[in-house]
Amino acid sequence: MENDFPIKMWIDENGNVQEKEYKEVVTEKLTRTFYQQLIRIRTFDRKGISLQRQGRIGTYAPFEGQEASQVGSAMALETNDWMFPSYRDHGATMTFGHSLKNILLFWNGRNEGCIPPEGKNIFPPGIPIATQLPHAVGAAFAEKRKGSKNAAIVYFGDGATSEGDFHEGLNMASVFDAPVVFFNQNNGYAISVPMEKQMNTKTIAQKALAYDMPGVRVDGNDVFAVYAETLKALDRARSGEGPTLIEAVTWRYGAHTTADDPTKYRDQLESERRREEADPVLRVERLLKNQGWFDEQWAEEVKKQAAHEVDAAVAEMESFPPVDPNDIFDHVFAEPTWQLQEQKQQYFQAKKGVPVWNQQQ
Amino acid sequence: MENDFPIKMWIDENGNVQEKEYKEVVTEKLTRTFYQQLIRIRTFDRKGISLQRQGRIGTYAPFEGQEASQVGSAMALETNDWMFPSYRDHGATMTFGHSLKNILLFWNGRNEGCIPPEGKNIFPPGIPIATQLPHAVGAAFAEKRKGSKNAAIVYFGDGATSEGDFHEGLNMASVFDAPVVFFNQNNGYAISVPMEKQMNTKTIAQKALAYDMPGVRVDGNDVFAVYAETLKALDRARSGEGPTLIEAVTWRYGAHTTADDPTKYRDQLESERRREEADPVLRVERLLKNQGWFDEQWAEEVKKQAAHEVDAAVAEMESFPPVDPNDIFDHVFAEPTWQLQEQKQQYFQAKKGVPVWNQQQ
Amino acid sequence: MESTAVKKKTMTLVQAITDGMRTMLEEDDRVLVLGEDVGKNGGVFRATDHLQEEFGEDRVMDTPLSEAGFIGAAIGMAVNGLRPVAEIQFLGFIYPAYEQIMTHASRLRSRTMGHYTVPIVIRAPYGAGVRAPEIHSDSTEAIFTHMPGLKVVCPASPSDAKGLLIAAIEDPDPVLYLEPMRCYRSSREEVAEGKYTVEIGKAKKVQEGEDVTVITWGAMVPVAAQAVKEMEATGVSCELIDLRTLYPIDRDTIAESVQKTGRTVIVHEAHGTGGVGNDVLAIVNDTSFLYQKAPVERVTGFDSPVPFFSFEDEYLPTPARVKYAIEKVIKF
Amino acid sequence: MESTAVKKKTMTLVQAITDGMRTMLEEDDRVLVLGEDVGKNGGVFRATDHLQEEFGEDRVMDTPLSEAGFIGAAIGMAVNGLRPVAEIQFLGFIYPAYEQIMTHASRLRSRTMGHYTVPIVIRAPYGAGVRAPEIHSDSTEAIFTHMPGLKVVCPASPSDAKGLLIAAIEDPDPVLYLEPMRCYRSSREEVAEGKYTVEIGKAKKVQEGEDVTVITWGAMVPVAAQAVKEMEATGVSCELIDLRTLYPIDRDTIAESVQKTGRTVIVHEAHGTGGVGNDVLAIVNDTSFLYQKAPVERVTGFDSPVPFFSFEDEYLPTPARVKYAIEKVIKF
Numbered sequence A, B: 001m002e003n004d005f006p007i008k009m010w011i012d013e014n015g016n017v018q019e020k021e022y023k024e025v026v027t028e029k030l031t032r033t034f035y036q037q038l039i040r041i042r043t044f045d046r047k048g049i050s051l052q053r054q055g056r057i058g059t060y061a062p063f064e065g066q067e068a069s070q071v072g073s074a075m076a077l078e079t080n081d082w083m084f085p086s087y088r089d090h091g092a093t094m095t096f097g098h099s100l101k102n103i104l105l106f107w108n109g110r111n112e113g114c115i116p117p118e119g120k121n122i123f124p125p126g127i128p129i130a131t132q133l134p135h136a137v138g139a140a141f142a143e144k145r146k147g148s149k150n151a152a153i154v155y156f157g158d159g160a161t162s163e164g165d166f167h168e169g170l171n172m173a174s175v176f177d178a179p180v181v182f183f184n185q186n187n188g189y190a191i192s193v194p195m196e197k198q199m200n201t202k203t204i205a206q207k208a209l210a211y212d213m214p215g216v217r218v219d220g221n222d223v224f225a226v227y228a229e230t231l232k233a234l235d236r237a238r239s240g241e242g243p244t245l246i247e248a249v250t251w252r253y254g255a256h257t258t259a260d261d262p263t264k265y266r267d268q269l270e271s272e273r274r275r276e277e278a279d280p281v282l283r284v285e286r287l288l289k290n291q292g293w294f295d296e297q298w299a300e301e302v303k304k305q306a307a308h309e310v311d312a313a314v315a316e317m318e319s320f321p322p323v324d325p326n327d328i329f330d331h332v333f334a335e336p337t338w339q340l341q342e343q344k345q346q347y348f349q350a351k352k353g354v355p356v357w358n359q360q361q
Numbered sequence C, D: 001m002e003s004t005a006v007k008k009k010t011m012t013l014v015q016a017i018t019d020g021m022r023t024m025l026e027e028d029d030r031v032l033v034l035g036e037d038v039g040k041n042g043g044v045f046r047a048t049d050h051l052q053e054e055f056g057e058d059r060v061m062d063t064p065l066s067e068a069g070f071i072g073a074a075i076g077m078a079v080n081g082l083r084p085v086a087e088i089q090f091l092g093f094i095y096p097a098y099e100q101i102m103t104h105a106s107r108l109r110s111r112t113m114g115h116y117t118v119p120i121v122i123r124a125p126y127g128a129g130v131r132a133p134e135i136h137s138d139s140t141e142a143i144f145t146h147m148p149g150l151k152v153v154c155p156a157s158p159s160d161a162k163g164l165l166i167a168a169i170e171d172p173d174p175v176l177y178l179e180p181m182r183c184y185r186s187s188r189e190e191v192a193e194g195k196y197t198v199e200i201g202k203a204k205k206v207q208e209g210e211d212v213t214v215i216t217w218g219a220m221v222p223v224a225a226q227a228v229k230e231m232e233a234t235g236v237s238c239e240l241i242d243l244r245t246l247y248p249i250d251r252d253t254i255a256e257s258v259q260k261t262g263r264t265v266i267v268h269e270a271h272g273t274g275g276v277g278n279d280v281l282a283i284v285n286d287t288s289f290l291y292q293k294a295p296v297e298r299v300t301g302f303d304s305p306v307p308f309f310s311f312e313d314e315y316l317p318t319p320a321r322v323k324y325a326i327e328k329v330i331k332f
């Protein structure tokens, strides 16, 4: 099966373009844009970890190592498409236009983190594994019914493929020819469980065969290959040819979340090795250098820009007004039920030190 | 994909043995045994429908048309194996040794119908679709842990493949190398929903590719092919090679259940055509005739025997003692909780016309 | 809001449900019906009979046998502008979709502070008493009323059925719409043609009375009504309340009635422990403690699984059991 | 049944849980631990720390990310002679397995009149207050106590945790074992070594008192205890009851206490509507109506989803809210 699903690669680990025909796509402009985005989300991610360590946000799920998968796939989207991320895909949501401040707010336990910028179709992060897949199918189906050319992309991990919702989502999408791209980031682990304990197969792409759906494996650390395959899948979706399953083979360097200690279950030297050999950012840097497009000063500028943008978002997040407990009660329904109205009133009375028992029943 | 999963057939529709090497297996004795079993379960099934029509049992799920799938697979089992049927698989459970009386009791709304004969590992019929698959995996795993050579077989329909539990069951079995055979009867419909609205694939067997599990399609109306493939799969299971998915391609002639009207959603002429061309019982009769093993008198005897056995079971069912309402309360836990004790007491008091309010609290 | 439409037609409860869907399919292009066998077959209870013929496969869609999948997809559709009405074949088969309802349908509005909403209706036949095979007869409404963000309704009469269904479809939030199977065809009633709604959250006083308040819903309404009728003959005047909405329960109607009668009997077919009856009891406790002349009596299904049909009638509350409870609160 | 073992060791609640599993893995070859990340990683809360090392991959198994799958498989294992102890990573992720628990684990005994039984334990960390990401903090015990055939327990102290876990593993029926995350490491206690059990169905009187009965469980025990302590300072004597078992609830202990004090306050963190508190209220109604000096007060989470961690503390009952309730029943 592995042979039937070879890993597609455009740029090798040394930054060399694999096929002549790719050269048309691998332009200086696009390469620089990718580089910028990769640096941008990596900068954000490292800040996320450090904010958590300093107690300035809550538990955080880092994606370092997976940047090419997230940037490449998100850049392939059109502005009105739909994105259904998991908790580890804020690299993708940022790239698609989510607000950095809101992403930080999410990790700081704020509902505002679930709200995308106006006009951007980004679902809140999927927390219960794989449950977002059926949502994406439904949203995509609705686009099809509207007669639009919009598509949906949904992100999930290798572990997610074991859930029933993975299967039900792919099956329904294939039956309804829903314009949706199932974008899997196979980072080798579901918390501590390695792929070989998660499934019997060596690839995830082959699971598409169960739905007569195209399945493709791509080097998830090669932003160009990811971009190209996602574009292709989105094109298929838009033109009514139905869904595609993409397996982006990648690796998370660090912990599952900041609450996790990866050394309990794996040798972190593997991450170090991959960081040197197969890093998604380094690969683009090497490409830039090989092509003679690299400019140290520009690169510094990119990094400074990114740091600046992230710092500004952190500042915004930290100066954000404190939570308003009204929000506990006011968004459960369009109109709060009497239970919520009353509980809210009692909550605020108790808060003010007015004994609840003073109230009339 | 259809080409990758050709339908295996031993005996063609005219009763001819397909390959010379099969002749060793297609003995007179085995053919007669199959014939007997097929007649037996068909007789039962027709009685089931007629009992329901007469109001002597409740809603009944007939399997006519699927007899070869059920007999062939069940005959391949060893006595200590485990069977996990659905509501339509009492042809298989009968063949494996379930009591006809108890099967009738099941359809008459009696818990006794869920109890297999002592020493027979037959689970109660799976009612919520596909939920029995994980059970089979667990029971098979337990056999493996005990170091036994016992295996499990689990039955389910084409519609069941859309449920998450189908996927989770197959994935877990493949990861744990559980000695289990997933026996699918693809009868073309899930109530009114035809296969092409249930899934995008033309075969169910190919879904095994998602688990690197062997998948095989077999003519579900050919009792020999079903038997041979099930035996092979069970052998694999017993020898530690893990699970297999078998798709038995068949057809239900009649209604989904006696509560269903198939003419609402399909042309019943198709059933009539298949009954003439591809009937599983007729096929064995033709084989017997082609081989010169058929004996009219014996065949009559077989039918009489079957009718007799079924009638006896009906009589047993009908003379079975009425339900004992104690059973509502006594089997919820090993020891009834105080709620159940009290509810039981109140129930019987109310029954006797003793007002419940007379009781002490 | 009762309708001003005057034309009426005699219907069973299940026909009124079909009529409600038809009305909304005509009225609102965003409405779409989906589920297992809802197309050609018209649903196993014929609730969607002929709708696919009338509105096409795009509006009335058969789905794969995949409750989590199609409820999940319906959530995605609702977020993206449609108004899905999903049919679960029997309430006992909703559990595979429990997570989608619990975590997503009911929470998306609050997670996103109203940015995304899930205006879906999930219809499910429910309850025992129709000789269905085992596991087809659950009445587990309580596991849904405990889900913040979900409304739960349950009509007992044809005209309520239609009005509540239309209200549910128009509601901006997810609504679980429970259909008491036992009432599907058990009686007929004049039902107004066209569009009208029955307000979610409002109970119905089926009968006024003075001595005891009997509170119930769904298939237990006729059972309680029978008991009430028999009690009236003995001189006990009962007020009978059909809750119609199980979340949010109509507290005012309960309080008003219990404060008048001082005695409460609750009847439901679900298991006693954890049943919605306890929410009613809590309302009585919270609003009417000093008016109570007797402890609240609950007549419920037992703490056992709903038994096989051959003794499901033993499980279900009967008029006799309801009468005992009424006598008990009277004689306390 | 308290143990006769005398050797004791100071442990946190989560350590006591590990110790309980270790004890039973040693004791009974049929016992097997399974779940996501329970192997090398020792579980995300380290509840199974080192157990795979000690007992091997055959006894302590990582499963695929597949709650319905591995709970379903655990049912099959239990039916076939094993004693699976399955870990759900957070109670908020149990819903995909809801059907397997509702329809199979809890019903198989009654479906088969005792022929097949399902002696499994499902462990699940639960509750809010540990700054976990959203949806990791549900306390939906009520959707399980309403399932006939399932027992539900919830320890609040290390020694109860171990004793109840062993009792659950030895129980012939399925038990949902809820682990209040907030108590995992919040305090230490002497825990007996070796095997002992705490009887399922028996509440614990944490403190005797005369004026008010405060009933709670899990992470709300210390919250209620704090309120009780502060009330004592004002001269109000409170009896504090830790239910420990949520199905079947210890009715006798409740009745006895309420009949003494005449006043009841129930505290739980789950949503008020449909919460287990209503079962307690029903017990008070059924057993102690004439003893009641005031309506029962319930201090609960709101009818909203458990909020994001930045304001989960606003959602959770506080000692102040419990005190108000106590004052309210006193001054009624």
Ligand SMILES: Cc1ncc(C[n+]2csc(CCOP(=O)(O)OP(=O)(O)O)c2C)c(N)n1
Pocket: A088, A127, A128, A129, A156, A157, A158, A159, A160, A161, A187, A189, A190, A191, A256, D036, D065, D067, D089, D093, D096
């Ligand atoms: C239904 C459910 N079960 C368990 C969890 C706990 N959990 C969070 S992330 C995770 C592993 C997911 O692995 P994978 O799908 O590979 O994604 P990755 O974290 O590697 O991006 C688990 C088990 C959950 N969030 N939801």
Ligand SMILES: Cc1ncc(C[n+]2csc(CCOP(=O)(O)OP(=O)(O)O)c2C)c(N)n1
Pocket: B088, B127, B128, B129, B156, B157, B158, B159, B160, B161, B187, B189, B190, B191, B256, C036, C065, C067, C089, C093, C096
């Ligand atoms: C979870 C669940 N959803 C729906 C049903 C209602 N139902 C009973 S049988 C059936 C169709 C099953 O089709 P298939 O799996 O092909 O088996 P067949 O009936 O053809 O043998 C449906 C939808 C159910 N029993 N369980």
Ligand SMILES: [Mg+2]
Pocket: A157, A158, A159, A185, A186, A187, A188, A189, A190, A191
């Ligand atoms: Mg992963």
Ligand SMILES: [Mg+2]
Pocket: B157, B158, B159, B185, B186, B187, B188, B189, B190, B191
């Ligand atoms: Mg079928």
